Amino acid sequence: MKPRSNLERVLKEGHFAVTVEIGPPKGADPSSITSKAAVVKGCADAYNVTDNQTAVVRLSSLGGCKLLLDQGLEPIMQMTCRDRNRIALQSDILGASSLGIRNMLMLTGDHQLYGNHPQSKGVYDIDSLQLLQIAKHMRDQGIFQNGEDIKKGKPVLFLGAAANPFADPLDYRVERLEKKIKAGADFIQTQSVFNLERFAQWLDDLRSRGLDTKIYILAGITPLKSVRMMQRMKYHVPGVDVPDEIEKRMMNATDPQEEGYCIALDTLKEIQQLKGLHGVHITALFWESILPRLIKEAGLHPRV
Amino acid sequence: MIITKQKPLSSLLESIGKGPVFIVGCSECATVCHTGGEEEVQALQKTLEEHKILVTGSVILDPACHLHNSKRLLRPFKKQIEQAKHVIVLACGNGVQTVATLTQKAIAGNDTLFLGEITRATEFNRQCSLCGECIVDHFEGICPLTKCPKAMLNGPCGGSSNGKCEVNPELECVWIQILEQAKKKKTKNTLAAIQPPKDWSQGLEMRRTLDHEAKK
Numbered sequence: 001m002k003p004r005s006n007l008e009r010v011l012k013e014g015h016f017a018v019t020v021e022i023g024p025p026k027g028a029d030p031s032s033i034t035s036k037a038a039v040v041k042g043c044a045d046a047y048n049v050t051d052n053q054t055a056v057v058r059l060s061s062l063g064g065c066k067l068l069l070d071q072g073l074e075p076i077m078q079m080t081c082r083d084r085n086r087i088a089l090q091s092d093i094l095g096a097s098s099l100g101i102r103n104m105l106m107l108t109g110d111h112q113l114y115g116n117h118p119q120s121k122g123v124y125d126i127d128s129l130q131l132l133q134i135a136k137h138m139r140d141q142g143i144f145q146n147g148e149d150i151k152k153g154k155p156v157l158f159l160g161a162a163a164n165p166f167a168d169p170l171d172y173r174v175e176r177l178e179k180k181i182k183a184g185a186d187f188i189q190t191q192s193v194f195n196l197e198r199f200a201q202w203l204d205d206l207r208s209r210g211l212d213t214k215i216y217i218l219a220g221i222t223p224l225k226s227v228r229m230m231q232r233m234k235y236h237v238p239g240v241d242v243p244d245e246i247e248k249r250m251m252n253a254t255d256p257q258e259e260g261y262c263i264a265l266d267t268l269k270e271i272q273q274l275k276g277l278h279g280v281h282i283t284a285l286f287w288e289s290i291l292p293r294l295i296k297e298a299g300l301h302p303r304v
Numbered sequence: 305m306i307i308t309k310q311k312p313l314s315s316l317l318e319s320i321g322k323g324p325v326f327i328v329g330c331s332e333c334a335t336v337c338h339t340g341g342e343e344e345v346q347a348l349q350k351t352l353e354e355h356k357i358l359v360t361g362s363v364i365l366d367p368a369c370h371l372h373n374s375k376r377l378l379r380p381f382k383k384q385i386e387q388a389k390h391v392i393v394l395a396c397g398n399g400v401q402t403v404a405t406l407t408q409k410a411i412a413g414n415d416t417l418f419l420g421e422i423t424r425a426t427e428f429n430r431q432c433s434l435c436g437e438c439i440v441d442h443f444e445g446i447c448p449l450t451k452c453p454k455a456m457l458n459g460p461c462g463g464s465s466n467g468k469c470e471v472n473p474e475l476e477c478v479w480i481q482i483l484e485q486a487k488k489k490k491t492k493n494t495l496a497a498i499q500p501p502k503d504w505s506q507g508l509e510m511r512r513t514l515d516h517e518a519k520k
Contacts, residue, residue, distance in 0.1 A: 112505075113505055113508065118505045119501065119502070119503040119504055119505050120501075120504060121502070121504040122504075
């Protein structure tokens with residue numbers, strides 16, 4: 001079958017894939033996306049556009065993806081279940097596909113209590129697994145969740161999901177991933193990896209079940225820009241595992257920003273050696289400008 | 305009161321399998337709803353026995369949602385519960401979970417519908433959504449959040465016709481009720497004010513503990 005997107009092509013051809021995250025602005029000015037896009041163009045095979053990440057209102061993922069498409073970058077549209085019910089989500093899948101958006105990443109979403117509208121009502125009509133399955137059925141069988149046929153034009157989709165190798169309960173994590181594969185995930189982007197040892201263990205568990213041949217795994221990489229950011233990730237972001245050793249490296253550094261860059265670079269180099277890994281997903285929060293250098297020095301440039 | 309209805313017998317039989325079972329009822333809401341009182345427990349026992357399912361015993365908890373009371377009341381039935389493969393709980397979702405904690409083999413005999421009024425002995429009406437911050441004072445003592453299927457807080461939608469709701473023609477439009485009430489009471493029309501979006505975070509509490517300081 002012909003690849004549905006550039007990302008799928010890269011992965012299918014067996015190249016080590018790179019995806020990069022672009023966070024939309026808290027406003028309607030398109031230049032804040034297009035200028036970021038200009039900086040990171042050529043760094044990745046596809047670019048995630050987040051969906052009101054951490055439950056903070058921003059320009060929509062759909063809007064951001066269209067802006068990227070217009071600039072010649074391939075988007076990955078993130079979709080969460082927090083703000084839309086199954087009617088809206090299916091409608092947006094159709095709308096996005098009609099605009100040429102092929103990659104979608106299905107998430108449950110961060111709880112609204114931690115965002116900037118804590119008084120809002122969370123929707124959570126369906127969860128990420130159900131959304132994956134609905135999208136898969138729309139694509140493969142041409143049916144909506146209610147069983148009705150899609151009229152004229154099944155959406156063309158390459159479906160992604162998230163996985164956290166560091167969250168509890170550890171021994172259930174691989175099973176849950178298997179469930180996501182069953183539901184319809186074609187690729188996985190993981191939580192940011194700082195604890196390489198534990199990540200490698202998780203990957204081994206996947207391989208022992210043969211899952212690395214059933215789905216493409218992209219490891220999350222986040223360059224730490226400052227000591228404060230490291231502390232936030234270590235102590236306040238749920239599900240992130242920053243080992244003490246990384247904390248020490250950041251605390252003792254004369255130039256923490258450069259140290260954070262080096263940690264990311266080291267991780268990128270080491271992680272490419274792991275068996276069963278198909279790529280990386282780099283999230284440089286408010287630090288997109290570092291990406292061209294990082295990709296180059298990690299030996300991942302030019303893209304294929 | 306928590307309003308429940310009994311699950312259809314077919315679905316109950318499916319989860320029971322061959323049995324044997326022990327039956328638990330509840331002295332409060334499920335008794336008033338006729339879904340889990342003495343009578344219903346006995347009726348279910350009879351039905352199950354007709355289906356050749358052994359019933360090892362039964363008890364009415366007082367009420368099922370009270371963890372310690374339930375523990376105490378279940379204790380004399382230890383043997384019968386041990387003999388049973390399942391404990392069918394004819395109570396609300398809370399009662400089922402409390403019994404599940406105590407026996408590890410509870411199955412739900414009822415479906416839990418809403419928090420409502422006993423309007424007549426055989427009629428119950430949904431009244432409250434447990435939203436965490438009561439707003440009925442703004443609406444003549446009537447909750448549109450609960451009683452309007454769209455939870456409209458700023459007047460009736462365009463689907464209200466002949467005093468009925470577009471979602472369910474048997475349902476009176478709650479906004480007609482609110483407006484009539486306001487007219488009757490000749491209250492100044494406070495309904496003109498735009499109601500701001502609701503603070504849903506008030507309804508997210510998972511646990512409440514009464515500390516001694518607050519009691520003083």
